[in-house]
Each structure stands twice: as C-alpha cells, then as structure tokens.
Amino acid sequence: xxxxxxxxxxxxxxxxxxxxxxxxxxxxxxxxxxxxxxxxxxxxxxxxxxxxxxxxxxxxxxxxxxxxxxxxxxxxxxxxxxxxxxxxxxxxxxxxxxxxxxxxxxxxxxxxxxxxxxxxxxxxxxxxxxxxxxxxxxxxxxxxxxxxxxxxxxxxxxxxxxxxxxxxxxxxxxxxxxxxxxxxxxxxxxxxxxxxxxxxxxxxxxxxxxxxxxxxxxxxxxxxxxxxxxxxxxxxxxxxxxxxxxxxxxxxxxxxxxxxxxxxxxxxxxxxxxxxxxxxxxxxxxxxxxxxxxxxxxxxxxxxxx
Amino acid sequence: xxxxxxxxxxxxxxxxxxxxxxxxxxxxxxxxxxxxxxxxxxxxxxxxxxxxxxxxxxxxxxxxxxxxxxxxxxxxxxxxxxxxxxxxxxxxxxxxxxxxxxxxxxxxxxxxxxxxxxxxxxxxxxxxxxxxxxxxxxxxxxxxxxxxxxxxxxxxxxxxxxxxxxxxxxxxxxxxxxxxxxxxxxxxxxxxxxxxxxxxxxxxxxxxxxxxxxxxxxxxxxxxxxxxxxxxxxxxxxxxxxxxxxxxxxxxxxxxxxxxxxxxxxxxxxxxxxxxxxxxxxxxxxxxxxxxxxxxxxxxxxxxxx
Numbered sequence: 001x002x003x004x005x006x007x008x009x010x011x012x013x014x015x016x017x018x019x020x021x022x023x024x025x026x027x028x029x030x031x032x033x034x035x036x037x038x039x040x041x042x043x044x045x046x047x048x049x050x051x052x053x054x055x056x057x058x059x060x061x062x063x064x065x066x067x068x069x070x071x072x073x074x075x076x077x078x079x080x081x082x083x084x085x086x087x088x089x090x091x092x093x094x095x096x097x098x099x100x101x102x103x104x105x106x107x108x109x110x111x112x113x114x115x116x117x118x119x120x121x122x123x124x125x126x127x128x129x130x131x132x133x134x135x136x137x138x139x140x141x142x143x144x145x146x147x148x149x150x151x152x153x154x155x156x157x158x159x160x161x162x163x164x165x166x167x168x169x170x171x172x173x174x175x176x177x178x179x180x181x182x183x184x185x186x187x188x189x190x191x192x193x194x195x196x197x198x199x200x201x202x203x204x205x206x207x208x209x210x211x212x213x214x215x216x217x218x219x220x221x222x223x224x225x226x227x228x229x230x231x232x233x234x235x236x237x238x239x240x241x242x243x244x245x246x247x248x249x250x251x252x253x254x255x256x257x258x259x260x261x262x263x264x265x266x267x268x269x270x271x272x273x274x275x276x277x278x279x280x281x282x283x284x285x286x287x288x289x290x291x292x293x294x295x296x297x298x299x300x301x302x303x304x305x306x
Numbered sequence: 307x308x309x310x311x312x313x314x315x316x317x318x319x320x321x322x323x324x325x326x327x328x329x330x331x332x333x334x335x336x337x338x339x340x341x342x343x344x345x346x347x348x349x350x351x352x353x354x355x356x357x358x359x360x361x362x363x364x365x366x367x368x369x370x371x372x373x374x375x376x377x378x379x380x381x382x383x384x385x386x387x388x389x390x391x392x393x394x395x396x397x398x399x400x401x402x403x404x405x406x407x408x409x410x411x412x413x414x415x416x417x418x419x420x421x422x423x424x425x426x427x428x429x430x431x432x433x434x435x436x437x438x439x440x441x442x443x444x445x446x447x448x449x450x451x452x453x454x455x456x457x458x459x460x461x462x463x464x465x466x467x468x469x470x471x472x473x474x475x476x477x478x479x480x481x482x483x484x485x486x487x488x489x490x491x492x493x494x495x496x497x498x499x500x501x502x503x504x505x506x507x508x509x510x511x512x513x514x515x516x517x518x519x520x521x522x523x524x525x526x527x528x529x530x531x532x533x534x535x536x537x538x539x540x541x542x543x544x545x546x547x548x549x550x551x552x553x554x555x556x557x558x559x560x561x562x563x564x565x566x567x568x569x570x571x572x573x574x575x576x577x578x579x580x581x582x583x584x585x586x587x588x589x590x591x592x593x594x595x596x597x598x599x600x601x602x603x604x605x606x607x608x609x610x611x612x
Binding site: 185218220261262300 | 394522526531532602604607
C-alpha cells in the first residue's frame with residue numbers, strides 16, 4: 001500500500017550534551033519516510049530542496065526504496081536549515097537558527113502517479129499547504145496530520161480548516177493543551193476531536209503516547225533507555241512507524257492502531273540512539289522485532305491472578 | 307497475610323484549584339493502610355497521634371478492619387499537621403505549613419503481636435526510625451520502603467543503612483535522580499539497587515511507574531483521568547495497593563509484582579478523585595475490578611498482527 005508523505009527536508013546542526021553534528025540530513029518527511037520504509041516499499045515523498053541537496057542524499061533515500069519524484073530541486077536555492085541545542089535533561093531544546101531558504105516558497109505539487117495514494121501523512125508544515133496537498137489527492141483511505149505550536153498560534157483558523165479533512169491527528173501534550181485551551185489531556189482530546197479528526201494521538205516524549213478514538217483510550221510507554229543521544233526526529237519517526245504498520249497491514253481498526261503505536265514507539269526508540277537519521281539507516285527487521293518484543297515485556301501483565 | 311505499616315498519621319489542610327479541605331485525616335500510613343485494607347483484613351498500624359485524634363478517626367480505620375493497637379495516643383499532644391496548596395497543573399504543590407507536634411518525638415514501638423508480620427511497609431519517616439522498626443521485627447517475608455527528598459538530602463548515610471535491609475524501595479523520579487546523582491532513570495535504578503533493594507519502583511506521578519528487578523523492567527501508566535481533584539496521598543495509596551495485592555496472593559515473584567503495580571495504580575486513580583481519603587472509603591471490590599479492567603484496555607495490544 002502506498003504512503004504519500006509531505007513535509008520538510010532539511011540540514012540540521014545539532015548540539016547535545018554528548019556531542020555535535022553538522023549538516024545532518026533531517027526534516028520531518030525524511031524521518032517519517034525512513035521509518036515507514038521498513039514496513040512498505042511504496043513510500044512517496046513530496047518536498048523541496050536546494051542545490052546543496054546532493055546525489056548522495058537522494059541515494060540515501062533511494063537505498064530505502066523511497067520514491068523521490070515528488071521532491072522538487074531548486075537549483076539556485078539552498079535547502080531548509082535548522083540548528084538547535086538540547087539541554088542537559090534532553091527533554092527541552094533551544095532553536096539556535098532557522099533558515100527557511102527554498103522552503104519559504106514551498107508550493108507542494110503532488111505528481112500524477114502519487115494522487116491515488118491510499119495513505120497520506122502530512123508532516124509539520126503550514127496548514128494551508130497541508131490542505132493544498134489534500135486537494136490534489138483523489139480518495140485516500142487515511143489522512144494523518146502533524147503540526148506544531150508555531151501553526152497552532154499563528155494560523156489557528158487555517159489549521160482548523162485542515163483538521164476537518166484529517167482522520168488521525170498527531171500532536172504533543174503541550175500543543176494539545178494550547179490548541180484545546182484545557183490543561184487536562186482527556187478533556188483536550190475531546191475538544192480537539194470535535195474539530196474533525198476521529199482519532200487523536202498525543203505524544204508525551206519520554207512519557208509515551210496516548211491514542212484516543214471514540215470512548216476508547218490506549219497508552220504506549222516510551223522504552224526506558226539508558227542512553228538518549230539525540231531526540232531530533234523521534235516524533236516524526238514515531239509517525240512513520242505508525243503509518244508504516246497501518247499501510248503494511250491494511251487495517252485501520254482501533255485494535256490495529258494500538259499495535260501501530262507500539263511499532264511507532266519502537267522505531268522512535270531507535271531514532272534517539274544516534275545523531276540524526278543514522279540509526280534509522282542501520283537497523284533491520286530482526287532489530288525491530290526484538291525491540292517490539294521488549295515493549296511486550298515492558299507492559300504485559302498477568303491479570304488472572306487477581 | 308499480615309501487613310505491618312509504619313508512617314505518619316496527620317490532619318491536612320489542602321487547597322487545590324477546585325476547592326479547599328480542612329482538618330482532613332491524612333498521613334502516609336493512613337493512605338497505605340486504607341488502600342491495603344481492600345486486599346487483606348490483617349493490616350496493622352504503628353504510629354503516633356495526639357489527643358485531637360478522636361474516636362471517630364479510630365472508628366474510620368476500624369471500619370476497614372485496620373488494627374490500631376500500634377498507634378500511640380499522646381494525651382497532652384497534638385497530631386502532626388500539614389498544609390499545602392496545589393498549582394493549576396496539579397503536578398506541583400507548595401507546603402504552606404508543617405507542624406510535627408507529637409510526631410517530633412515519635413519512637414516507634416512494634417507491639418509484641420505485630421512482630422511476626424510477614425509484610426512490612428515503611429512509610430516516609432526518618433530512616434533511623436525505619437531501621438528501628440525493622441530491628442523489632444522477627445523475620446519478614448518482604449520489606450517495602452518509601453522516603454522523600456528531605457531524608458535523601460538530610461540523612462543520606464542513615465537512609466543507605468536502612469536500604470541495606472529493604473527488598474522493595476519506592477521513590478519518585480526526582481528523588482531517584484537526587485539519590486543516584488544521575489538524570490537517567492535506567493542508570494539511576496542500577497545505582498540505587500546497588501545500595502541494597504533488589505527491586506526498585508520509580509513513581510512518575512501522572513506519567514505512571516517503573517518497576518526494576520534484575521535485568522527486567524516493567525511500566526504501568528497512570529489512568530488518564532478527566533478530573534484530578536486532589537493528588538494528596540496518591541503515592542501512598544499506590545504503595546498500599548501494591549503491598550495489599552502481594553500479601554493477598556502471597557506471591558513475591560516479578561510477574562506478580564507487575565500485577566501488583568497495576569493494582570496500586572488502580573487504587574491511586576481512585577484516591578485523586580476526591581479530597582483526602584474520602585474516595586478510598588467509598589469504593590468496593592467491584593469498583594476496583596472494573597478499574598483494573600480499564601488498565602487492561604489501556605495497555606493491552608495484539609502483537610500477533612505484526
């Protein structure tokens with residue numbers, strides 16, 4: 001099953017308490033696509049890059065069977081750049097620099113052969129552009145959407161318009177509180193789902209993720225890790241594993257979404273182990289299966305004894 | 307199976323964004339005992355109160371079959387008092403007032419008939435007093451111990467001495483980081499367990515709890531609640547449910563500890579629904595079973611699909 005992914009492609013300068021990494025390939029769609037590529041070989045990317053996005057970067061995506069026909073290369077432009085520094089606790093970070101470059105004029109064009117995509121994953125970009133992408137798709141089976149504080153506060157009306165066309169909305173806990181205006185996450189979930197998305201996933205970083213659907217709620221923890229090396233892209237990697245599992249199994253039931261959240265959490269746990277996308281390019285199916293088995297151990301309990 | 311509980315008995319003045327409650331029966335051992343009383347009728351309390359601790363307070367404990375022979379009443383003294391105010395997010399609180407009163411001279415004496423207790427739960431008191439209690443017990447099957455920042459920072463040597471005799475140590479995440487000197491909880495757990503306790507439970511408040519034992523780790527979420535009315539005593543209620551389930555099942559295996567953590571989490575989810583111990587006095591077996599079933603729904607997922 002094909003997954004169409006729209007989002008940023010970027011070069012990041014990352015500083016953590018453990019070291020620094022420069023000109024690291026990043027961006028929301030890069031992480032989503034790499035993560036999803038472990039579950040289906042029909043991953044299609046729509047985005048924009050500059051002339052500094054070299055063949056080796058395309059090769060990296062192609063090595064994971066990611067289709068890059070939808071990536072527009074602006075020859076006289078530069079790729080989006082982000083620089084950030086993580087604090088000692090690795091949960092908070094400061095953005096040191098943002099250079100939109102070619103991303104400032106991004107006008108997503110979905111290639112003809114992508115328009116029948118069954119699964120659409122809208123990475124964190126301007127909600128108007130997210131809607132523009134949906135307008136070009138014929139009849140997706142499922143639309144997943146991410147966003148960030150910048151759009152919630154800067155373009156609330158546009159975001160709400162986009163949300164009317166979204167099936168699964170993924171945000172973090174502080175974003176949920178801002179968007180809903182309520183500090184309680186259960187109430188937030190109800191308020192946000194009334195804006196359109198039937199299903200809401202609230203990411204809580206190292207504290208796991210909550211899945212809300214109908215009157216049901218499911219919780220997946222993050223794996224307790226001894227070393228968190230670089231959290232950049234963990235949320236996008238989570239989304240990629242989630243949609244990857246859904247596309248692979250062709251099952252959009254609540255029960256299967258639970259499993260997909262565990263798969264996404266497992267993928268995110270790899271992401272943070274090394275700088276940038278490095279770990280996401282090294283792992284194999286056996287690594288993923290064994291990581292998922294760790295999650296089963298982590299949350300499984302025997303209730304028969306009670 | 308009998309559970310011996312040592313800790314504070316107190317009257318609390320509690321202020322939350324939702325209201326105020328004065329002269330509310332509280333204290334660590336009160337919450338632990340009430341919670342454990344739903345799983346065994348052999349709960350024994352050791353503590354100290356003043357003349358303001360009336361018959362109605364004893365009656366309340368007796369109504370849950372809690373043995374109060376070990377509570378010393380100082381006729382010319384006043385019971386320990388605590389006053390606190392919770393912030394808007396309900397995760398942080400300020401202590402407004404602490405009056406130790408009779409608790410300042412607390413010298414725990416374990417009655418003869420309690421000394422063969424199989425399970426001992428040392429609530430948050432001076433680690434020297436915790437050790438003094440253990441010296442009076444013949445041969446407990448399991449010793450559980452709680453503490454707080456005040457003792458970790460004020461009496462680290464005494465605490466470490468006590469920990470050498472503890473099987474299961476329960477602390478929260480910030481306490482674990484202070485005691486271990488390491489911000490990473492997995493590393494913290496290893497460092498703290500080297501101090502003595504084979505098993506460590508790290509409570510993360512609304513973010514659940516982690517159980518470390520050998521090379522194994524288990525995670526239990528907190529139930530996502532729409533209304534958190536008063537978090538006072540939730541951690542002690544958790545401990546009471548945990549030890550209650552262990553005592554009821556007489557099984558100290560890691561597998562059963564997992565179930566006990568879920569039971570403790572279920573009990574804590576009741577505690578926060580009303581002021582003080584109120585909710586803990588209203589519930590019944592069916593309420594508890596149905597709450598535990600909610601936890602199964604919350605974390606259960608089907609891995610066969612992968």
